[in-house]
Amino acid sequence: MKDAIDRLTDGLDETQRQALGDLSALAYLLESDVMPDPGQEDVARLLEALNPYLPVPNAPRPRPPSSWLHLIRSQFVLFESSFWLSGALVLLLGLFITTIDGQELLPLAFVLLSPLLSAAGVAYAFRPETRTLGELERLTATTTAELLYARLALVLAFNLLIALLLLFLIWLEGPQVLLWRLVLAWLGPMLALTGLALFTTVRWGSLVSSLLPFGLWGSMVLLGWREALLHHIASGMTATSWLLIEISRSTPVLIGSMLACLAGIGLLILSGRAASCERQSWN
């Protein structure tokens, strides 16, 4: 009891203590009146009542453009040299093959396969990196969607550069091909496949994202090639020339490519949303 009284009169001198009189009854009451711990429901009710007065955490602000560049640049360290080297190798091979006369089939094969390069790049960029780094990335102020788009921008920019160079070389070889249509015919599938690769990576992991776009695009190339083989004899052209001209002049291909562009962009946005969902809340 003496401790309790001492706590009550802490900081007072002797005269002040005496002026307060006997505090034993008060000290006893305070010591014996133990408040029960609040239950979960009480806590929830109290928090709800206090909610309007609680400090609101800073809502995530949109990232300024300069910060985006900084974020994209920071991703360079995560890409091993093999990624850049394999892209450069594809370009060099394409350049080499394009210069060989009478080998039209090979450059076409490169162009047809280049959307796969993007899908493969996405699968690589979003491969399951070490678990530790993945977890530590989640515990930062950068959202998963921001990280996803920064990495994607890097992969797309690199592959776009390679593919545009190759398409330009094909156009130099055969000027009857409409370059802008050919670029669009390539860009559509590339965006669609990249979007598909990203979406499947976010939802089901890197393996599905590698297999699905490859399978879809492989089937389309095989079907197109079968058509070309059937028609090139009648037109008197090589199958490659026929297919390139057909692709670059065909209105259905143009419309299909535009739709594929839109589908790709839609899938990229969906991927960002799917990636952000877990991060925002456990609910």
Place this chain on the structure above:
Amino acid sequence: MELRIQGLSKSYGSQVALRDVTLKLMPGTVALLGPNGSGKTTLLRCLASLLKPDNGGLWFNGLPYTQNFPWLRGQLGYVPQELDFPHNLTPRQLLEYLGTLKNISESGQVDYLLSALGLKSVADRPFGRLSGGQIRLTGIAQAFLGKPSLLLLDELTRGLDVEERERVFALARKSSSGRLIVFSTHDPPDVERFTEQAIVLQQGRVIFSGKTEDLHHHIPGYHF
């Protein structure tokens, strides 16, 4: 600053990892003790928001975890039990990369942490060529980036020699003011030298929470 854990439970299939854990933690340093499989890592991963508990709630500064992930994750630093960084990266690259993701504008932080933990000489050496201790020190360094108010350090001194432990404790002591540091360890001397508060878990339950000096009164076998 306050971290409140209310009735937290977590199971992996039929194996119960945490049972009705209720704690209130204030700024300071708290050691998390217990035998292997007692739930230390699970509790730290729940506190780091990496694991969703089956039941119960977590509040940081009065705000529920469930609704405040982006804000909360900007407030915490975490060292996982197992550290596995990409072999081609170097400690400096890793710290600069995570610093960018944490939006740290202060350029000297990476150098300060590398220097404080004695990593300057290996800062540009890939992880594939570093010792386990050096990798753990880098893991600890990244947790301190951005001066977080909640630090969760799993197996803090695992694989560190005496000198390395000293550096870690010196850094933690320097940065402990106004923060909550929760670390798990199997080494009683770490607890004795570093903190006065301890929590002991056994089979997912809290069997002790209080001053380390009182620990041996409550749980025979814990002597410091």
